[in-house]
Amino acid sequence: MRPVSYSRAFDVGTAVGAVSADPESTFLAGGTTQIDLLRIYVEQPRRLIDINDLPLNRVEELPDGGLRLGGLARMSDVAEAPELVRRYPMVAESLLLGASPQLRNMATIAGNLLQRVRCGYFRDTEAACNKRVPGSGCSALDGINRGHAVLGTSDNCIATHPSDLAVALVALDAVVQTEGPGGARSIPIDDFFLLPGQTPEREHPLAHGELVTGIDLPPAPVAATSRYIKIRDRESYEFALASVAVAIAVDGGRITEVRLALGGVATKPWRARAAERELDGAPATTESFTRAAAAELAPAVSHGMNAFKIELARRTIVRALEQMTQREVAA
Amino acid sequence: MVSFVMRGCESVKSYEALRTAPNPDHAVVRGPGEVEVRLQVNGESRTTNIEPRVSLLDALRDRLDLTGTKKGCNQGACGACTVWVDGRRVLACLTLAITCENREVTTIEGLSDGDTLHPMQQAFLDCDAFQCGYCTPGQILSAVALLTEGHAGDDTEIREWMSGNICRCAAYPHIRAAIRRVRDGGGGGDAAS
Ligand SMILES: Cc1cc2nc3c(=O)[nH]c(=O)nc-3n(C[C@H](O)[C@H](O)[C@H](O)COP(=O)(O)OP(=O)(O)OC[C@H]3O[C@@H](n4cnc5c(N)ncnc54)[C@H](O)[C@@H]3O)c2cc1C
Ligand code: SF4
Numbered sequence: 001m002r003p004v005s006y007s008r009a010f011d012v013g014t015a016v017g018a019v020s021a022d023p024e025s026t027f028l029a030g031g032t033t034q035i036d037l038l039r040i041y042v043e044q045p046r047r048l049i050d051i052n053d054l055p056l057n058r059v060e061e062l063p064d065g066g067l068r069l070g071g072l073a074r075m076s077d078v079a080e081a082p083e084l085v086r087r088y089p090m091v092a093e094s095l096l097l098g099a100s101p102q103l104r105n106m107a108t109i110a111g112n113l114l115q116r117v118r119c120g121y122f123r124d125t126e127a128a129c130n131k132r133v134p135g136s137g138c139s140a141l142d143g144i145n146r147g148h149a150v151l152g153t154s155d156n157c158i159a160t161h162p163s164d165l166a167v168a169l170v171a172l173d174a175v176v177q178t179e180g181p182g183g184a185r186s187i188p189i190d191d192f193f194l195l196p197g198q199t200p201e202r203e204h205p206l207a208h209g210e211l212v213t214g215i216d217l218p219p220a221p222v223a224a225t226s227r228y229i230k231i232r233d234r235e236s237y238e239f240a241l242a243s244v245a246v247a248i249a250v251d252g253g254r255i256t257e258v259r260l261a262l263g264g265v266a267t268k269p270w271r272a273r274a275a276e277r278e279l280d281g282a283p284a285t286t287e288s289f290t291r292a293a294a295a296e297l298a299p300a301v302s303h304g305m306n307a308f309k310i311e312l313a314r315r316t317i318v319r320a321l322e323q324m325t326q327r328e329v330a331a
Numbered sequence: 332m333v334s335f336v337m338r339g340c341e342s343v344k345s346y347e348a349l350r351t352a353p354n355p356d357h358a359v360v361r362g363p364g365e366v367e368v369r370l371q372v373n374g375e376s377r378t379t380n381i382e383p384r385v386s387l388l389d390a391l392r393d394r395l396d397l398t399g400t401k402k403g404c405n406q407g408a409c410g411a412c413t414v415w416v417d418g419r420r421v422l423a424c425l426t427l428a429i430t431c432e433n434r435e436v437t438t439i440e441g442l443s444d445g446d447t448l449h450p451m452q453q454a455f456l457d458c459d460a461f462q463c464g465y466c467t468p469g470q471i472l473s474a475v476a477l478l479t480e481g482h483a484g485d486d487t488e489i490r491e492w493m494s495g496n497i498c499r500c501a502a503y504p505h506i507r508a509a510i511r512r513v514r515d516g517g518g519g520g521d522a523a524s
Contacts, residue, residue, distance in 0.1 A: 001384045002361035003364075003382060003384055004362065004363050005362040005363045028430070031427065035386070035424075035425045037423060038384070039405070039406075047360065048383070052430065096350055099495075100410065100494055101420060101477075101482075101494075102410060102420045102495045103425075103472070106421050106426070154355075169488065213414050235490075235491075235494075236491050237495055249465065261399060267367075
């Protein structure tokens with residue numbers, strides 16, 4: 001790890017001011033991505049601004065009936081917030097199925113959205129990687145790419161977005177609240193994650209020094225009946241091969257409302273809009289679910305080792321919808 | 332050597348000075364060279380001169396002679412370096428020591444009461460819950476936290492909530508037995524199930 005200097009910020013203005021004034025400064029939250037990447041020279045800031053003392057660690061009610069998750073709230077605390085568990089169970093589940101208890105005690109909500117990809121070539125400073133060194137090439141295209149994405153890829157990058165939480169958040173149309181050198185702004189979550197396209201090094205629209213202060217969950221009664229399902233190589237403490245966040249309402253055997261998003265298979269947390277269109281108003285049957293899954297994965301492109309993910313994603317969607325609707329019938 | 336520009340900042344030594352820094356508009360910069368860092372470890376105040384980039388794990392092992400905390404992967408993937416900060420289990424390898432000023436750090440050395448082992452340490456011995464022993468300090472600190480958190484209801488729950496501690500000897504069934512023993516008040520219990 002290169003030498004770094006260190007400061008603590010006790011208020012948002014100081015934190016934003018310190019980082020935005022210096023291109024070589026960066027925020028330090030839980031450090032579970034930052035320290036790891038510093039140590040392997042993938043990120044090389046010269047100064048860390050510790051933001052852990054900022055008063056942004058609460059889960060709060062919003063006037064419109066939604067919830068605000070503080071940017072500095074820890075994954076473990078948010079996962080156990082009673083109102084979140086009751087109103088947005090898939091968000092709580094996405095948190096508890098991520099990382100490990102120790103990491104969840106450290107990691108923050110904002111840091112989780114801003115974590116970097118787990119692509120082995122991104123983490124290896126000897127390898128060509130467009131995301132780490134723009135224009136250097138993508139070693140994963142015909143390399144070890146079993147964990148890589150099949151949706152939203154480009155010729156420049158096929159790395160999977162690793163966050164579980166973000167998958168539940170895109171299904172809910174969450175809004176990212178920020179405070180930057182130019183003031184405060186609200187960014188719809190779907191615009192917060194960028195496809196790699198020609199610029200895989202750009203993963204989000206934040207300016208340098210722009211701080212994520214919170215995530216707003218809009219009111220969504222349908223989310224009270226929701227789940228996060230995660231398929232992985234081992235049962236715990238592993239990133240997703242495929243995951244599904246689903247919230248669904250069924251009335252008289254027909255789907256009246258559905259929110260669906262995919263993780264582990266796409267370059268950004270993937271709102272499954274094609275599947276949602278198929279499901280909207282359709283009978284809640286396995287045939288409908290299969291058709292919806294096929295529609296969503298129709299544009300999928302694989303690169304060899306990750307070909308299995310296309311079928312895995314379809315099956316995970318069907319399984320999630322079956323489990324949810326069977327639970328409906330049983331309830 | 333890296334030259335460093337400090338913009339409108341003054342260099343101060345300790346966390347106390349930082350909190351009461353005269354100009355709150357500026358974040359006070361410390362480092363990148365060695366700075367004085369004061370830590371509370373196992374109830375004792377310890378001061379050490381380290382660079383800000385030094386992890387809590389390295390500070391404990393190399394500076395404070397507390398080698399009970401182990402370095403496994405140094406990437407947050409194995410759990411061998413588990414310690415408590417303000418009573419919560421965290422990974423010392425991904426924590427910078429300087430971020431722990433004004434927080435209470437507990438390591439395996441702080442668990443026993445003098446020569447009397449913590450019940451979880453005793454249960455690990457009684458249940459033969461380790462082979463090579465390298466992951467054991469982390470396992471024990473995680474296991475005690477698990478009970479405090481209330482996540483040891485049944486074996487499935489124990490498995491899930493202990494998954495952040497990898498044991499390459501695969502002593503998992505015995506580790507679960509030790510946890511059950513303490514959860515159930517100490518006595519009896521089948522060591523291997
Ligand atoms: C072994 C391992 C397994 C993991 N498994 C999973 C998993 O299964 N699922 C999953 O979802 N995640 C997983 N993670 C990732 C983990 O959840 C993230 O590392 C964590 O959420 C990042 O949060 P942090 O607070 O530690 O961020 P940091 O590491 O402190 O910061 C990450 C980045 O975000 C920036 N940043 C942080 N906070 C802010 C803010 N408020 N505003 C603007 N920028 C900010 C930092 O500058 C940095 O660039 C795993 C990590 C490890 C090490
Ligand atoms: S997939 Fe993306 S992150 Fe991985 S090597 Fe290619 S460009 Fe880099």
